[in-house]
Amino acid sequence: MIYKSKNFSIDGLNVNKIARKYKTPIYCYSFKKLKENIINFNKNFKNINPLTCFSVKANSNKILLNEIGKLGLGADVVSIGELLKALKSGIKPSKIVFSGVGKTKNEISFAIKKKILLINAESKSEILEIEKIARIQKQQVNVGIRLNPNTDAKTLSQISTGKKENKFGVSEKNFLELTKYIHNSKYMNLKCLSVHIGSQILDTRPYEKMLIVLDKIIKKTDYHFEFIDLGGGMGINYENNNKRLNFKKYSSIVKKFKEKHKTKIIFEPGRSIIGNSGFLITKVIYIKEGHKKDFIILDAAMNDFMRPALYNARHRIIPAIKNKKKSNKTYEFVGPICESTDKFSTLKKFQKLNENDLILICDVGAYGMSLSSNYNTRPKPMEILIKNSKIKIIKKRQNLKDLI
Numbered sequence: 114m115i116y117k118s119k120n121f122s123i124d125g126l127n128v129n130k131i132a133r134k135y136k137t138p139i140y141c142y143s144f145k146k147l148k149e150n151i152i153n154f155n156k157n158f159k160n161i162n163p164l165t166c167f168s169v170k171a172n173s174n175k176i177l178l179n180e181i182g183k184l185g186l187g188a189d190v191v192s193i194g195e196l197l198k199a200l201k202s203g204i205k206p207s208k209i210v211f212s213g214v215g216k217t218k219n220e221i222s223f224a225i226k227k228k229i230l231l232i233n234a235e236s237k238s239e240i241l242e243i244e245k246i247a248r249i250q251k252q253q254v255n256v257g258i259r260l261n262p263n264t265d266a267k268t269l270s271q272i273s274t275g276k277k278e279n280k281f282g283v284s285e286k287n288f289l290e291l292t293k294y295i296h297n298s299k300y301m302n303l304k305c306l307s308v309h310i311g312s313q314i315l316d317t318r319p320y321e322k323m324l325i326v327l328d329k330i331i332k333k334t335d336y337h338f339e340f341i342d343l344g345g346g347m348g349i350n351y352e353n354n355n356k357r358l359n360f361k362k363y364s365s366i367v368k369k370f371k372e373k374h375k376t377k378i379i380f381e382p383g384r385s386i387i388g389n390s391g392f393l394i395t396k397v398i399y400i401k402e403g404h405k406k407d408f409i410i411l412d413a414a415m416n417d418f419m420r421p422a423l424y425n426a427r428h429r430i431i432p433a434i435k436n437k438k439k440s441n442k443t444y445e446f447v448g449p450i451c452e453s454t455d456k457f458s459t460l461k462k463f464q465k466l467n468e469n470d471l472i473l474i475c476d477v478g479a480y481g482m483s484l485s486s487n488y489n490t491r492p493k494p495m496e497i498l499i500k501n502s503k504i505k506i507i508k509k510r511q512n513l514k515d516l517i
Contacts, residue, residue, distance in 0.1 A: 138413035157360035171383030178202035257305025309344025384479035391478025414448025433471035
């Protein structure tokens with residue numbers, strides 16, 4: 114992804130030509146970057162040989178899931194919809210882990226019938242429900258227990274999942290009780306200790322603290338877990354400031370833990386696999402003069418890309434065509450939705466823009482389209498994949514007939 118003669122190109126294809134043909138707003142993914150991310154992940158964690166289950170919640174497009182599966186990854190799912198998508202995308206049941214705090218009876222039953230690798234349970238009530246359904250189906254089911262390690266991930270509070278005040282996982286006391294219960298069950302095989310402390314983590318120290326907690330509880334259970342599911346949450350560089358999780362350092366820490374406990378590690382990465390492979394191409398509809406700043410009104414809105422409104426997340430914004438003219442005004446990039454939070458970024462010294470110019474919101478491959486909605490009765494945008502310099506429509510643009 115580079116500028117060629119002032120024009121931004123994604124894998125050799127000119128963004129302006131893409132926009133003219135397919136219209137805006139549009140999600141555009143680079144297969145080259147996606148593949149590069151998976152190769153880099155595998156290389157950094159090679160000494161661990163983990164089972165890597167892509168977090169489907171990050172991006173559930175079936176064609177992208179198919180490509181991810183063909184590159185060797187499994188799937189981490191949190192609903193029957195995600196499970197169905199993973200299966201229909203060709204991912205083997207033996208590489209699928211089902212997580213989440215509120216699995217329904219139908220979801221549990223379906224997962225057992227499909228003989229997926231693991232159901233990671235998050236409460237005593239869920240364990241009892243799994244056992245009941247397994248008994249009715251006369252099947253044994255592989256389960257894990259998700260521990261809440263009360264570890265601060267040092268990330269946004271909205272995406273912190275490992276502290277005792279969060280809804281995820283069970284306490285140490287309940288974990289020890291459930292370990293004994295499952296061990297004595299005829300219908301459940303206790304295979305996994307599961308944990309997930311948060312998302313967009315940029316420092317290895319929270320992971321180190323998490324592993325210390327796991328080490329202590331494994332000693333207390335005196336039980337050998339075939340799998341230790343360490344979740345995901347591995348952060349990426351959103352703001353072009355080179356802040357990202359040090360994979361090599363994290364890998365060396367996990368390797369020592371793995372060797373000590375003689376277990377198979379499961380990872381559930383999402384954004385570190387697909388985040389920087391995606392762009393949202395959008396057009397400037399109007400430029401509106403405001404007090405001390407100009408509003409750059411785009412045809413993309415918070416319904417198309419929710420992260421800035423939901424988390425105050427900051428994503429790089431770049432022009433499709435570079436020029437040397439700098440605006441002396443502050444630009445606030447906003448959408449047409451009737452909410453004051455419908456804004457993407459506020460930038461100073463951006464290049465001078467005109468109406469109908471194209472801009473790109475970067476690193477939207479994860480939690481972009483998967484968080485989109487039809488708010489204000491707006492159709493969802495098209496998704497395209499660039500692979501080997503060819504464009505493939507992987508999700509058609511919705512039209513009003515789909516909504517009305």
